[in-house]
Amino acid sequence: MKFYNNQNLLFGTALAFFLFLTLNIAILPAIQNQQVYKPLPDAKPLTKEERAGKALYVANGCIACHTQQVRSVEMDKVFGSRPNIPADYAMNQRMDVWRNTANLLGSERTGPDLTNIGARQPSTDWQLLHLYQPRAVVAESIMPAYPYLFEEKDYLAKGDVEVKVPEKFLRRKFTKIVAKKEALDLVAYILSLKQIKLPDGVVAPEFLYKQKEKADAAVAAGKMPDGAELYNGNCVACHQATGEGLPGAFPPLKGSPVVTGDDLKVYVTIIMKGYNGRPGFGVMPPVGTNANFTPEMVTALMNHERSSWGNSAKPVTLEEVKKIYDEIK
Template structure:
């Protein structure tokens, strides 16, 4: 006869413990996860990852990038630098298991040793910049503590497409080394990074607000440009967050990769039309430099005016500041960019 005394019937004891474990697992983990998955779907404007980008996601996980980078914009003002709006659950609804053996990759991260990557494809849309950053981070960000990933690159061999060659600054080239080209895995990783952009919310749906917003400055100080609301915009700060990674804090750029702004005839020209048009529409007319993306959809007229005014008055440049109205008129005209 079976004993119902849990102290003497070890099978009953183990069965009860196992049953409680299964019940709590379903209650605490499985059921909430299923409800969240059913209640949220990818945003209608979200673009699914291509096979190349999916392969890059695997490289991203395999190389341990998740240990230092997050992909989550919190709803506090200090996170404004990483995305145009706080993240919502639908931003992560596309994430699926890599295969039957492995769980859904946790790319949201828990430690922000390096910058958040939520919109890195928007902030840094140059594949050349990303490749240089992977090969030697300090070649583009002098203060970077990120380790280099030289094993994702190799010396050029016969038949390598010339367009894949990296223009590495002289200070970071190996003595007598060959031309360096990215491997397939490096290209896949960059394709994944370039895909990281926040999808637009459906029309009529308000974006969550950032909390703990600092009070606006009372007046427009010298060197600052006012936006439409009369708030002061700091051209130096805008330059640092949008331009500095390529053109450097010194304005000297990177030889063979990104052009200098210091002493540039375009920046110092009495007429700032060409300079503003380049920022609005992007630029790709000189093979020795990486492609500059357009900023028309990323920056307002006032923000572009603040950046241009900062660049024209810094590093010994002598150009005069421009106004938001000047940028607005050029945006409406959409003039083609002439060759330098």
């Protein structure tokens, strides 16, 4: 009983036991993890702007609705090409000595997972418009708007980054919406979120209960992929389900001379390499290249667009598309 009556001995023993557990359960495993899990070869540290955007992501509570973790369940495959591995987070660092928010994994999915959003939706114009007014690009969105990251101007100044906002979402007609530095930094961070390709020879972990891709199965069976599914998965966010786009932001495909015309090379090139030549509209990213479109997928997508929303153009053949695909690749 002397042990329990000696406060110095009792406290010292408890402290020693606590330090022993801390060393073996927390500190040594953390050091070992840092030695074992190295950043992937193609991983890049965040730029100054991206780090500032990450701080804004934290400050605005984005983690309350968005995760950054692709789990190994099949339903998460829409967010990334593979489940996340520890090496995906090896380059993250503490924000400062007080805040350990390096890995913004999150647990809620009120909004979609953002692990690979920089590849899924790489359009800066879309991301800025989405921040300014989410309902402008996704009518059913419940995400709050962040207008305080932007400013209204009557005239643009040199260096201003204008956000192409449909007229019905403007408070005053002919107002110019300009992104503040905070908005640009936040979008820079969002676009930096991309799954890094694993080194050659390293096999990505499979999703649980993995099912064969419909497009691959269709091609193997001698059929074309589903063009409507490809459109919904890659194009609908900007060009909308109606094919009418968003006035002043994203051009329509309904009645488009590019979609219904005979210059297939221009059409295929825009799908695979993007486009930045139409006045009054934002930049289109290289959707086909980012999504690893095959000639079969491009053909199916083109035929869907050429026969939807009242379009009635002549179907294109796989041979026509493959010839152009190989030429521009």
